[in-house]
Amino acid sequence: MWTFLPSSSLRVTGADRVDFIHGQMTNDLRRAPTPGMVPCAFLNVKGQIEFFARVYRRADDLYVHLAADEAERLQARLKRYIIFDQVQLENLTGTLSTIHVWNAADLAGWDVAGADAQQFELAGQTVLGGRVNRTGQPGVDLHYLASHAGEVEAALTGPPRPLAELEAARIAAGIPDVSADHFQGVLPQEIGLDIGGQLPAISYKKGCYVGQEIMARLEARGNARHHLARLAGELTPFSEVVLDGKVVGQLGAVAGGLGLAKLRKEVADGQQVQCGAGTATVQLLNANV
Incomplete structure (x- = not known):
């Protein structure tokens, strides 16, 4: 099975590309192998997420994979920090396409026992x-020239599945x-992007980056008030989560009566909360227990 992923992307070249991007992102690009792939966030000065990306390190460039309609805005942000750096930014949106292959073993040419990033x-x-878990088991985000879509997609196993099913x-x-x-x-620690979370995207051992001071304080004090939880019930997407008349969280997307929420840590597993006009049950995730 495979699903087309609406996305955007940047290509970063130049002698200073690794040091420059490393100094902007939350994770440690310098320690990544070549080829390699690093999930990360780009934060504002308050430590809040502006972009989530997966950065692929290759021999001659970096490939930054983003959600749809984000590459142009990230490119504009990064340009503000280029002073004497030998760095070039190219928006590849429309040039490259991406699909997610649900089961890595179904992808011809992919080495299941190999590196997290592979060119083949x-x-x-x-x-x-890139090895990416989008369904509860590792699959592969496959990036290719949009002009070669017909040949690439014809080589895939099984019929395409809609994005709603992947979600x-x-x-x-x-x-x-x-x-x-x-x-x-929101803060990365509040939605499972911390070390040990559902989608680790932070290194506390790397050097400075925008928002790093806030991340260091949170690591030292361990006092993020929210974490990621799942809600089940009658859910209104992107609504506030309310308990006893008090807002205790923020709900994300919804599918099949389930949704993920940034939720205050004092809300207990199995507790009933309000989401829009409906009622839902809190399900704490394994990483939070």
Whole structure:
């Protein structure tokens, strides 16, 4: 099974590309192998998420994979920080396409026991793959030239599945998606992007970046008031989560009666909360227990 992923992307070249992007993102790009892939966030000065991305490190460039309609805005942000750096930014949106192959073993040319990022041949075309868990089990995000879509997609196993089905599997598995869940503007630790969370995207051992001071304070004090939880019931997407008349969280996308929420930690497993006009039950995720 495979699903087309609406997305956007940047290509970063130049002698200073690794150091420059490393100094902007929450995770440790310098320690990534070549080829390698690092999930990360780009934060504002308050430590709040502006973008979530997966950065692929290759021999001659970096490939930054983002949600749809984000590459242009991230490119504008990064340009503000280029002073003497030898860095070039190219928006590849429209040039490259991305699909998610649900089961890595179904993808010809992909080495299941190999690295998290691999460049290989598929249907006579060179493609880039990254091991990504979007459904509760590792699959592959496959990146390829849009002009080669016919040949690449013809080489895939099984029929395409709609994005809504992939989203339902993601939410059921408790995996956040910053863009799909409208979690921009929150702290990474509040939605499972911390070390040990559902989608680790932070290194506390790397150097400075925008928002790093806030991340260091949270690590030292361990006092993020929210974490990621799943709700089940009558859910209104993107609504406030209310308990006893008090707002205790923010709900993301909804599928199949389930949704992921940024929720205050004092709300207990199994507790009933209000989401819009409906009532839901809190389901704490394994990483929170």
